[in-house]
Structures are given as structure tokens and as C-alpha cells.
Amino acid sequence: MNTTGGGIRRLLVANRGEIAVRILRAAKALDIETVLACSEADRDSLAARQADAVVVIGPARADRSYLNIEALLTALRDSGADAVHPGYGFLAENAAFADAVEEAGAIFVGPSGDIIRRMGDKAEARRTALAAGVPVVPGSAGEPADIEAAIAAAATVGYPLLIKASAGGGGRGIRLARDAAELAREFPIAQREAQTAFGSGALYLERFIERARHIEVQILGDGQRAVHLFERECSLQRRRQKLLEEAPSPVLSAAQRETLCASAVRLAESLGYRGAGTLEYLFDEARGEFFFIEMNTRIQVEHPVSEMVTGIDLVQAMLRIAGGEPLGLRQEDIHLQGAAIELRLNAEDPARNFFPSPGTVEQLAWPQGPGIRVDSHLYAGYRVPPYYDSLLAKLIAHGADRGEALARARQALDQLRLTGMATTASLHRRLLDEPWVIEARFDTGTLEHWLAEEIPA
Incomplete structure (x- = not known):
């Protein structure tokens, strides 16, 4: 991979919030011009302030803006962009949108519509995995x-x-x-x-595998070859929504890690996969068995922990590959470096059964220090709109090992100053002191059981 960003000249970012800011940062590092497609509610967002140009695609309602394919295609044409990055959520895994972008003569930053369609059909994804020799539930x-x-x-x-x-x-x-x-x-x-x-x-x-862990593997492919960036542990979930993620998984042996990640690469290469993708597995810790459950054909919310433990910028890699560059990474060049933990800070009140808590950011001071990263779209005075996902920021801590990453995450939460709305920061601070979190004694059901006891509805 070189430093030019391949064949992309002007990129339309078809998303909002922290992922839009993240994509803009990667594009600017590659000297790619940026155009943000946003709703009327996001005119004054941080992403709108940072993009080279802004196109308002519709009112606040997502079905009339971020989910409106025709409005996005009009923005693509009118802006002169030659590529679209869909981020995550909204139309990121919509095969018809990917097809329409390519039919319009532009680049869809991700896999083809055919692959999105194939892996989006969960029954077909199972058949594909089995054909590639990947175990399924x-x-x-x-x-x-x-x-x-x-x-x-x-x-x-x-x-x-x-x-x-x-x-x-x-x-x-x-x-x-x-x-x-x-x-x-x-x-x-x-x-x-x-x-x-x-x-x-x-x-x-x-x-249904009771007491299973949710472990996923990050892959990158250029349509011919694929590599993995190791795995992420995503078992701490509430209502099947991830709250805290980490890399690598604290329970896999080296042999289990190698077998799991090799299976992900095998499946990706069998597809001729292009771009960043994530293969999700259930891991039966008692039996030492893993089973493929689905593939996400997009960048994930939790991708920063993989970047922190490998030193690879996944969003830049997506742009390079989409621009026509071959995958410039060999598997032997990718090394696991320490451990990283990501905490999702949501505008929700844990004391009120995670009731949504949009508001205006009053005081804001992000934590700093060795191994600390914050991905967010907030700024002081920003009014968080009530129409979209509640994610405010992702606080990521990296350390030489898991213990150091946990310690840095605690310190970062202590330094954080974010007022104007209730958030999940206080919940994370409690979790990081729990012995079962420190010792990694959990599965996909553990957090909900703990919440029911500690924070009754």
C-alpha cells in the first residue's frame, strides 16, 4: 500500500456521528477530498464542520435522509464524488445501495452487492461457511x-x-x-x-449455546487475498448490544487463536472478499469449540481495539483497497501488540433502565495519556439529537497487557468530564472494578444477570 489513497479522488461519507468523523480523518490522511451527506439535524455536527463540503440530504428522520438511497445518489452525482463510504449501520450492509453506487459509476467502499447479499442472508452465510470448512452452530x-x-x-x-x-x-x-x-x-x-x-x-x-462467549475476527481482503487482525472479545452485552469490547480475547490459547483466525481468512478468501469485514463466532469455553454465526460486511463500531493491538489503520486500508490498491499486508507482518479495551459511552441513564438521555454538551474534557484514544463527534455546546443511535463516544485504552489496559481505562474514566446528559460512563467505572471483569470470568449472559441484581429495573 502506498500513501496516495489509490484511485479515490473525492469521497462521499454517507453516515453521521463518530464514524463519520473517523472516516473523514482517514480520508484526509490520504489527501482525499471529503463530502459529508447529512440530515438537517446534523448540519452543525462535528463531521459537517470538518468535511470539505456538505450536502444536506433530507430531514432528521433516517428513512428520509440516511436511509434514502435516491437522496444519497443525488448527493453523489451533485457533489462530484467518485466513491462512497457507508460507515456502519444505516445502508452499510444494503446490497441494493452498493449496487446502485456502482451502477452510478462510483466506488462503493466495501464488498460487492452480491457478497453483501450472500452474507446478509444468514442461512446462505451458514452454507458458505460450511463449504469453506468453517464450523457452524x-x-x-x-x-x-x-x-x-x-x-x-x-x-x-x-x-x-x-x-x-x-x-x-x-x-x-x-x-x-x-x-x-x-x-x-x-x-x-x-x-x-x-x-x-x-x-x-x-x-x-x-x-442455543448457553454460557457462550461472543468472539469475532477482523479481516481485510482485496478480492484475491485476505489477512486477519486477530480477534475481539465482545461477550459483555446488554440485550445483545455490545457495551465493552477488547482485543485479544483473554481466554483463547495460542493454538485456539490460530485455528479461529485461520478459519476467518479461509472463509473470506473463498468469497473473494474486498474491504474490511468481521466474522462472528460463538465460543464454547468449556469444550474449547468455536462456531461461526455471521459475517458483518462493513467496518465495526469496535474496530479501534484491533487497530490499537496491530498498529494498522483499518479505515485507511479500506480506502486504499477500494481505490484499486492490492492488499499490502502479509499475515506474517501483522503482530499482536499488547491488549486494548473499548468502552462505549452512550447517552443513556443506567439508573433508569438505560432510558435515552439526549441533551446539550456542557462541560467536555477528554482523558489523555499513554495508550488512550477517544473517537467521538462531540464538542462543547453540541446538542445531541434524539433521532439516532445513542453512541456519544468510544474510549479506548491500550496497554502492554490486559491489566495495564484496564488500569489505563479506569484512569481515563476518572479524567473524563462530560456533563449535560446522563451517560454510561459511571456504569463502566463500576464494571472495571468488578472481580469477574478483572478475571475475565464472563459470557454473553453475565452482564445482564449482573445488571438485574445491581441496577434493578
């Missing part, structure tokens, strides 16, 4: 059309099981059934929810 061979077919498939899958939306993602559209009666009751509900949330009522069944 036992599940239905296809998509049961009705309750009778689901009950028949469950006889092979086994209980307890999860009912999952084939077109789903982000932890949404998932229901648990522990027996046939629960399956019969939950299946039609899941169908309606999937249709409403994703435009498709297709479902598939997957065995």
Missing part, C-alpha cells in the same frame, strides 16, 4: 416456511434454540425457544418482527 438446513416445518427442523437442531431473522443483524430479530410449545408461540411473532424490521419474514433456527 447446528441449525436448520434452510428457512422453515411455517410452524410445522420449524418444529420438524427443531427435532434435528435440538433445544434450546434461537429463532433468527435471515436478513437480521445487530442482535435484533432473535427469540429463544426451549421446547416445541415455545417454538410454536414464538415463531409467528419472530416472523412479524423480521418482516417489520428487515423487510423479510424469513427465519432460520440455530441451537
